[in-house]
Amino acid sequence: MWGMIATWRMAAEGITAGAELLAAGKSSGDAVETAIRAVEDFPYYKSVGYGGLPNEEMEVELDAAYMDGNTLSIGAVAAIRDFANPISIARRLSSEKVNNLLVAEGAEKFAQKEGFERKNMLTDRAKAHYRKRVKELKSQELKPYSGHDTVGMACLDNCGGMTAATSTSGLFMKKKGRVGDSPISGSGFYADSKRGAASATGLGEDLMKGCISYEIVRLMGEGMSPQEACETAVNRLEAELKERRGEAGDLSVVAMNNRGQWGAATNIEGFSVAVVTQSLEPTVYLVKRGG
């Protein structure tokens, strides 16, 4: 049994490429890296990789992470500039014994030394979009956060190996150096081949408050289906945040268990997921708010 679930419809082409590898017997790690690279390389996705939106100083700073559910190895980069594929750098870091999460200049130094492709990730289109959004913010009272889509994946391969991974340019108009949930283990992603894998998208500052990806994997380990685990984790965290803080940010999640069953949940309108299970044809679903 193999399969893959990803946040947002933009991942559909990437997971098709990943599915081809899984069908050929390759590992979930290879499938996820290939799938996320496709999203990172596509210039029109405004919140991942090349063409991602810049921070408030007009620099594209990217976060990405990779977790191998067999060994529990983790690699992540945060606020990295000028490298084409943060997911591949994160994966390479996951094979190091220590120094698994590197930020900013440290991450760039590592990537340079390891020979990863350098690239100016800021496109004219992203600059224009950024300026347009700033104007809209002033005139329409939009939240700075509005309209951001991190790619996050959970994947199972034919040998029972599971991988979770993420890649993002983070929040629109974020401060220089701001790090979201996406490169933080347990928050943006978690994978344990004995139980399952999960990944999150939404307001990182709130997703981190519930370590939501770990919580979903924990609930699957206690016997919940991926769908029950996703709904329980989102509903509980949203309720806690509302009770203690009066409001909750956007919380959207995907998960897959070690039998290839999948689930997704959200507290917003318009969250979509792309899924492949034993098929090269991805299906895109719109996830209903509240489960």
Ligand code: SD4
């Ligand atoms: C972050 N969680 O940096 C990311 C942003 C995101 O959909 O997922 N947007 O907080």
